[in-house]
Amino acid sequence: MASTKTLVSQIRGGVEWNGDQGKLCCPFHDDKNPSCSVNVKDNVFNCFGCSEKGTIWQLLDRAGITYQRDSDNGNTPYDYVDAVGVLRYQSVRTPKPGGKDFFLRQPNGSGWFNKMTGVSPLLFNLPAVVKAIAKDETVVFCEGEKDVLQLKKIGFVGTTSHGGVNNWKPKLAEFLAGARIVLCGDQDVPGLKYIEKVGRSLQGTAKDIRILQLPYEIAEDHGKDLTDYIQEFGVKSFKALKAAPWEPVELPEPKAKPTLASKDTEEPTCQREKHLALFEKAEGMQTIAITEYAPIAWTVQDILSPGYCTISAGSKLWKTASRIWLGVNFC
Ligand SMILES: [Zn+2]
Numbered sequence: 582m583a584s585t586k587t588l589v590s591q592i593r594g595g596v597e598w599n600g601d602q603g604k605l606c607c608p609f610h611d612d613k614n615p616s617c618s619v620n621v622k623d624n625v626f627n628c629f630g631c632s633e634k635g636t637i638w639q640l641l642d643r644a645g646i647t648y649q650r651d652s653d654n655g656n657t658p659y660d661y662v663d664a665v666g667v668l669r670y671q672s673v674r675t676p677k678p679g680g681k682d683f684f685l686r687q688p689n690g691s692g693w694f695n696k697m698t699g700v701s702p703l704l705f706n707l708p709a710v711v712k713a714i715a716k717d718e719t720v721v722f723c724e725g726e727k728d729v730l731q732l733k734k735i736g737f738v739g740t741t742s743h744g745g746v747n748n749w750k751p752k753l754a755e756f757l758a759g760a761r762i763v764l765c766g767d768q769d770v771p772g773l774k775y776i777e778k779v780g781r782s783l784q785g786t787a788k789d790i791r792i793l794q795l796p797y798e799i800a801e802d803h804g805k806d807l808t809d810y811i812q813e814f815g816v817k818s819f820k821a822l823k824a825a826p827w828e829p830v831e832l833p834e835p836k837a838k839p840t841l842a843s844k845d846t847e848e849p850t851c852q853r854e855k856h857l858a859l860f861e862k863a864e865g866m867q868t869i870a871i872t873e874y875a876p877i878a879w880t881v882q883d884i885l886s887p888g889y890c891t892i893s894a895g896s897k898l899w900k901t902a903s904r905i906w907l908g909v910n911f912c
Contacts, residue, residue: 585637586621592644608644609633635695636675636684643692658686659726661703661743664711670700672726672743683744704740704756705729713738714760721793722757722779723807724766731808735816746775754782763824765793769804780827791824 586603590596594606597615607617607628616630617640624637638656655676662668670687686693687700704710706729713720721732721739724746732739740757742749746766764780766772776792783790797805811819 584621585624588641588646589619589621589637591646592640607631607633608640633695638673638675639684639686639693639695642686645692657726659705659743661705662707663703664707666708669703670697672705674726681745683748685743702743702750702753704742704753706733706738706740707756709733709738710740710756710760714757717761719761719763720757721763721765721807722776724772724775725806728765728807731811735811735819742779746771749775749778749782751782754786757783758786760787761789761791762787763791763793764827765795765807765824767804767806768795768797769800769802771802772804772806773799777830781829784829790827792827793822793824795822 586598586601589603589605590598592605592608594612594615596603596605596619601620601622603619603621604615605617605619606612606615607630609617609628610631610633612628612630617626617628617633619626619637619640621637625634626637626640627634636656657674658671659674660668661670661672668688670685671693673684673686675682675684684695685697686695687697688694705726710720718738721737723729723732723739723741725741726743729739729741742753760783762783764776766776780790780792793807795805795807795810797810807819
């Protein structure tokens with residue numbers, strides 16, 4: 582297998598290498614003096630002549646250098662075609678330290694633009710989705726192109742949106758008007774949130790929405806997906822799973838900040854009571870740690886000492902309210 586350095590070296594005009602860095606004539610513009618710099622350690626390029634920049638693979642694609650995509654660089658391109666099968670763009674999954682990333686590129690006749698201009702987002706596997714809806718067959722909305730391709734292998738029509746869990750566009754719901762949908766995300770928190778978002782935007786648009794919960798524990802991140810399930814338990818077992826009717830659910834949100842609003846308590850009038858009330862309602866209080874730095878000589882036994890006293894806690898956790906409370910009560 583060719584290294585990226587070997588591949589880049591094949592670009593017309595050659596490359597002047599200095600370790601992992603190289604200079605070459607830019608394939609994105611008519612370059613006579615090498616104005617494109619490349620770094621094969623980070624796998625990026627940057628042209629000072631035409632301002633084009635991107636990944637090594639975009640550079641190779643543009644230069645017409647062929648390479649074994651999946652094995653050489655870990656990149657996996659997925660075609661996004663319109664309802665009649667015309668290639669509109671590709672979503673390319675590319676590895677990055679600790680995970681994966683995506684970039685989009687648009688065909689320009691001979692190669693790719695690593696930009697998206699005048700292209701609307703599409704659903705993956707759209708022609709099959711359109712046919713399935715016309716035949717009143719189920720479409721499985723899953724998380725990622727890999728799962729869609731896996732579903733295809735076992736005779737299901739699947740679809741997804743490009744770019745991972747944070748990239749659902751409500752506009753995409755239009756493609757699923759009248760569809761029978763089974764939602765099946767990865768069994769982790771981001772996956773559940775994604776599926777919930779999709780379900781909500783399909784409400785009133787899709788004919789029927791169901792959810793398929795794979796029998797795995799929900800992970801914080803990187804949970805199991807339907808491909809994992811099929812690999813572990815087989816196609817027959819997957820086909821035997823039952824999807825339940827989907828309803829919107831409240832997903833856990835980050836802990837709310839303490840609030841003061843409360844209708845069923847009387848509004849305290851005097852300043853002291855007001856501060857006491859503030860104190861009692863502050864849910865964040867239990868996380869406050871009080872650290873003393875001096876031997877304790879109590880001004881008020883077990884409450885207030887004349888020495889140094891530090892109240893430390895994160896922001897909005899009632900440090901100031903605590904000081905006021907101490908002041909109002911004991912000074
Ligand atoms: Zn250039």
